[in-house]
């Protein structure tokens with residue numbers, strides 16, 4: 001058996017680590033100079049959107065011997081809309097670092113690897129397909145999937161982000177839903193520490209949104225965030241990404257080529273969460289290669305979550321600011337709060353129910 005993994009990101013490295021646990025070695029190709037060779041920013045993992053996995057970090061450690069240290073736990077999340085503000089409290093999930101940060105998830109995964117990663121190797125499936133019995137496509141880029149099979153794009157999004165200095169509570173996340181600056185999208189602030197945070201605006205690149213000046217949207221969002229948090233944030237670095245694809249593959253594998261991470265369609269369209277699902281697909285592909293399960297079966301629940309998440313997104317996208325206010329206010333109702341925090345019920349499903357009345361009216 002000769003195995004190649006293209007891409008040393010979350011899915012590729014989770015796959016490589018799991019293969020090693022089964023006594024298998026892979027050639028890992030990474031086009032960049034090191035694991036996490038990208039700008040520093042924070043990402044989040046929310047338990048309520050990853051049901052039935054209550055604690056992703058604990059699950060990865062206990063079930064798959066993959067140990068990850070987040071930057072902090074999320075104990076509270078504020079939901080700001082134009083005229084409302086609600087919060088949810090509890091063990092909500094984790095904030096973790098990405099990119100060049102010493103504790104980025106990709107660096108932590110690479111550190112646990114015994115084998116080597118071949119850096120500066122920008123390879124394509126067609127170049128290496130004859131040399132390997134198994135190929136794991138883990139480039140994080142749906143365009144690579146599209147060269148091999150249909151990929152159903154749900155949307156492309158633009159991220160505009162900054163690392164900001166200010167005064168933050170490290171376990172408190174702020175989210176912003178307001179069509180004036182995040183049309184059909186959202187803004188959020190994820191603290192890295194008590195002094196530093198990622199401030200990110202993300203919205204779909206629909207034609208109507210592309211008519212809007214992105215600089216204006218960002219400025220409005222930044223000022224709104226300073227105003228709501230009642231402080232002057234200082235921007236220390238910025239980044240921008242566009243045409244980031246959210247969608248899913250037609251099939252998770254073709255022969256012995258496994259599509260994992262973004263190449264599979266692991267990003268959940270509603271909030272754009274994809275880290276945990278990416279690692280899961282990598283692990284599942286490794287299980288299949290090691291003869292411990294069938295990849296198509298293992299990823300089936302992920303396709304289901306993808307569809308729930310897409311339904312939720314399409315519903316939320318219909319809401320005007322007044323309806324978003326109403327939604328934020330409804331989160332203060334004890335029953336809804338209990339349902340959202342329930343460990344037994346999928347947060348995705350509950351949230352879909354919440355937006356249904358608006359969908360039916362349209």
Ligand SMILES: Cc1cc2nc3c(=O)[nH]c(=O)nc-3n(C[C@H](O)[C@H](O)[C@H](O)COP(=O)(O)OP(=O)(O)OC[C@H]3O[C@@H](n4cnc5c(N)ncnc54)[C@H](O)[C@@H]3O)c2cc1C
Pocket residue numbers: 006007008009010011012029030031032036042043044045121122123124138139140141159241244260261262263266267272273274275276278
């Ligand atoms: C700005 C931003 C914010 C996000 N926020 C969140 C969040 O808060 N929570 C969450 O859960 N998810 C979030 N996501 C999504 C999450 O980052 C992805 O779902 C996840 O990283 C995908 O993992 P992957 O393994 O598919 O790709 P990646 O982790 O991106 O890894 C792909 C790797 O492949 C390498 N590569 C690419 N092409 C080649 C090639 N031809 N040859 C060799 N190597 C190659 C790349 O250099 C990279 O190292 C966010 C994404 C972005 C962009």
